[in-house]
Amino acid sequence: MKYTVGELARKTGLTTRTIRFYDEKGILTPCGYAENGYRLYNLKSIETLEKILLLKFLGFSIEEIGTLIKSKDEPLAASLKKQEEILLEKKNHIERLIQAVQLAGSKAQETADTDSWALLKDIVDMTKNRELIDTQYQTDENLNKRISIHAYSTAKTEWFQWLFEKVQLKAGMKILEIGCGNALFWKNVAEKLPSNLEIHLTDYSLGMLEKAKLVADDICRKYPEKNLKFVFQQKDATAFSYPTGGFDRIMANHCLYHFEKSSRPGLYRKIAELLKDDGIFSCTLIGRTHIRELLHLTERYFPEIKFMTGEFDILLETASDELKDFFKVNSVEEHENDLLVPDEEVVFNYVSSFSEEAAETLNAHREIFLQAIRDEMNDNGDMFIHKSTGIVMCTKLKK
Known part of the structure; x- marks a missing residue:
């Protein structure tokens, strides 16, 4: 027919x-x-x-x-998976817009009409910044560029090993990591992990969670005798919820400054609810002087390039003031860990990974910036970069 x-x-x-x-x-x-x-x-x-x-x-x-x-090459299932990720990004975008409108509406009632427009602009800018961060961390490519520079650390104890010592994981513990990224912490301490851990990994980015699952699978294959259980959840920390509690440890490594300040109290309250009475909440943060040499160098040549770190509203030095209303802050420790980087390409890639604008600007003036980096190197051919990173350890407030 x-x-x-x-x-x-x-x-x-x-x-x-x-x-x-x-x-x-x-x-x-x-x-x-x-x-x-x-x-x-x-x-x-x-x-x-x-x-x-x-x-x-x-x-x-x-x-x-x-x-x-x-096409007969790409399976329909793979295409549907990609489309699912795209639709989830759109869904999350709409949810953020709804939150922005609701926040603007509630604040507008408290301000004069002339101030409301300025307030609305601030909220929209804040939402755009959040989406820029989400785009940066949608896959682990930019994250890997940033991490590669830390291979030139001068620390006596490597960062992840130092962090592992601080959080004191013990056999049989139930652990939640908020903003797990590509599970690099777990990959680096896998050999030392005690047995029978139940590890819950959450991240806003599906791309990161896919990488984290691969890391977890690899760990379980290498160390079957440890009997480790990994659980994965896509979660937005700005409106955080979790289906189960009773955690011995909750970790938020290098992620609190990616969440709007107005949303963090809700996150802290939820963390306190999810912790056992004797549980520990730890968060890693950068300090005020983190990579200052690199910031000054970039600003000197390309002032239009803005580092997200310059806009962070919670730092290692200020975290206690924010956390003390929700937790007992037991300690704030900085990791002694400066960099001596002998490769200008590594520094170049690190700076270019911070935004599309940074990548475009630096690639258009590649040789100029590479030479600027070389000029900063010492007699041994290394560029010194000070690092300021550390950990805040908290427990629940006594009722």
Whole structure:
């Protein structure tokens, strides 16, 4: 059975214009032509149309639909997984917009009308900054660029080993990490992990969680005798919730400054609820003087490049003041860990990873910045970069 464009339109409920559009895009080709030149379609054409409409409903673009219809290389499941990630990003974007509108609405009632517009601009800017951070950490490529510079540490005890000593994990503990990233902490301390741990890893980025799952699988393969259990949850820390509690340790490593200040009290209250009475909450943060040599160098040549670290509103030196209303702050310790970097490319990649604008600017003036880095190197051919990172250890407030 063959159909003309008009007959196919009546049979499928589409317009002839829509069918011709799909034909022009090359995703619905005729099975033949009538003597008068009319395009002809068959049952397979109807099946193709059904696939097009299904994919269109799921939010795929015409170009993506064309690739999926024609391609035999990429499985549908893989494409659906990618689309799921895109749709979740859109969902999270809408949720952030709703939060921004709600916050602006509540604040606007407390301010004069002229101030409300300035307030609305601040809230929108804050939301955009959050989305910039999310984009930066959607995959671990930028994170890896940042981490690679730390291979040139002068610390007596490597950062992750130092951190492992501080959090004091013991056999049988239940642990929650908020903002786990690509699970680099667990990868670096896997050999030392005690047995029978139940480790819950959360992150806002699905891309990071996928990497974390690979790391966890590798750890479990290497150390089956440890009987480790990993649990993964995609969670937004700005409206944090968790289905289970009773944690011995809750960790938030280098992530608190990525959350709006107004949302952090809610996060702290939830952490306190999830902790056991004798549990410990730890968070790692940077200090005021972190990578100051690199900041000054970049600002001297390219003042338009802004480091996110310069806008952080919680630092190692200020964290106690913010946390003391929710926890007993037991200690604040800084890790002695400066850098001597002999490779200008590593420094270049580190700076360029901070934003798309930074990457564009530096790549356009690559040799200038590489030479600027070389000029900062000492007689041994190393660039000295001071690091200020540390950990805050907290317990629950006594009732």
